Amino acid sequence: xxxxxxxxxxxxxxxxxxxxxxxxxxxxxxxxxxxxxxxxxxxxxxxxxxxxxxxxxxxxxxxxxxxxxxxxxxxxxxxxxxxxxxxxxxxxxxxxxxxxxxxxxxxxxxxxxxxxxxxxxxxxxxxxxxxxxxxxxxxxxxxxxxxxxxxxxxxxxxxxxxxxxxxxxxxxxxxxxxxxxxxxxxxxxxxxxxxxxxxxxxxxxxxxxxxxxxxxxxxxxxxxxxxxxxxxxxxxxxxxxxxxxxxxxxxxxxxxxxx
Amino acid sequence: xxxxxxxxxxxxxxxxxxxxxxxxxxxxxxxxxxxxxxxxxxxxxxxxxxxxxxxxxxxxxxxxxxxxxxxxxxxxxxxxxxxxxxxxxxxxxxxxxxxxxxxxxxxxxx
Numbered sequence: 001x002x003x004x005x006x007x008x009x010x011x012x013x014x015x016x017x018x019x020x021x022x023x024x025x026x027x028x029x030x031x032x033x034x035x036x037x038x039x040x041x042x043x044x045x046x047x048x049x050x051x052x053x054x055x056x057x058x059x060x061x062x063x064x065x066x067x068x069x070x071x072x073x074x075x076x077x078x079x080x081x082x083x084x085x086x087x088x089x090x091x092x093x094x095x096x097x098x099x100x101x102x103x104x105x106x107x108x109x110x111x112x113x114x115x116x117x118x119x120x121x122x123x124x125x126x127x128x129x130x131x132x133x134x135x136x137x138x139x140x141x142x143x144x145x146x147x148x149x150x151x152x153x154x155x156x157x158x159x160x161x162x163x164x165x166x167x168x169x170x171x172x173x174x175x176x177x178x179x180x181x182x183x184x185x186x187x188x189x190x191x192x193x194x195x196x197x198x199x200x201x202x203x204x205x206x207x208x209x210x211x212x213x214x215x216x217x218x219x220x221x222x223x224x225x226x227x228x229x230x231x232x233x234x235x236x237x238x239x240x241x242x243x244x245x246x247x248x249x250x251x252x253x254x255x256x257x258x259x
Numbered sequence: 260x261x262x263x264x265x266x267x268x269x270x271x272x273x274x275x276x277x278x279x280x281x282x283x284x285x286x287x288x289x290x291x292x293x294x295x296x297x298x299x300x301x302x303x304x305x306x307x308x309x310x311x312x313x314x315x316x317x318x319x320x321x322x323x324x325x326x327x328x329x330x331x332x333x334x335x336x337x338x339x340x341x342x343x344x345x346x347x348x349x350x351x352x353x354x355x356x357x358x359x360x361x362x363x364x365x366x367x368x369x
Binding site: 045 | 280281311313314315317318321322325328329331342345346348349350351354355
């Protein structure tokens with residue numbers, strides 16, 4: 001079986017050098033499928049990437065970027081299956097570029113999102129993946145602590161970006177996060193007090209929810225004035241509101257103005 | 260495939276000779292792991308005498324690049340012929356691994 005794949009790869013590379021892209025991509029695609037069956041996902045990823053490259057090379061004269069992006073996506077999935085998230089991220093990125101060239105913006109959006117997610121996963125797997133052969137090497141030799149700190153900071157910011165707005169591709173996440181914040185802040189407000197018509201008032205949940213919405217949207221009618229502990233919660237909610245609304249609008253425009 | 264390991268100053272030079280197929284990739288991976296265990300951080304692979312590289316070889320190079328980078332090191336390749344360079348470019352490996360025209364230039368850049 002392995003000899004068969006090997007000869008397929010040799011023949012495919014021969015076709016590639018002769019610029020016979022149709023024959024080359026057929027063989028690379030077959031080799032990738034065979035590697036997939038054998039569970040050798042890294043090799044399958046490489047073969048799919050080579051097949052995608054064949055389509056991309058052909059696409060100079062024809063509209064074949066869509067097919068190239070399909071193969072880049074397959075390569076990314078195989079790389080993900082092998083645990084190589086960094087390469088998967090790069091393959092998704094190229095799939096996204098090819099989709100964009102083909103004016104297929106739904107595919108572009110999805111691949112851009114997946115590329116960022118894979119990159120985020122790669123930061124974690126680089127540090128903690130025990131399946132990786134690096135566990136065979138003593139820890140002090142295999143870890144550079146500057147890299148570790150950098151990776152952790154990057155992972156936190158990417159995770160936050162993923163949660164708040166799905167890296168700019170999931171505007172509904174911003175709505176969800178905003179609603180969660182409104183609801184959560186309202187729960188806090190019920191524990192504190194407001195000043196209403198110069199009198200201290202203990203709010204019920206609906207009043208708190210109303211105040212929370214008025215605060216996050218920066219309307220600020222002034223009918224309820226937070227006091228004590230509620231003041232701190234209101235400041236934090238207002239501060240979050242400064243970012244949530246523009247993020248939602250940016251993500252919405254990014255996603256829907258492409259069509 | 261023949262694998263020769265030399266040390267030039269702080270750089271470990273891995274000279275490959277022959278074809279880099281599935282079985283050879285396993286050999287190369289073992290050689291790389293030994294180099295890493297010995298504490299090497301900067302590794303340069305000389306492809307001057309390599310006539311063919313399969314997907315397994317490409318996958319091994321990526322894996323080793325990641326291990327070296329994690330250790331704060333660097334992997335570079337030099338003397339790559341046009342057909343192998345083409346494969347590196349198609350699979351986008353050239354964006355992950357530094358590629359140099361010749362060994363002297365590579366050693367200077369490390």
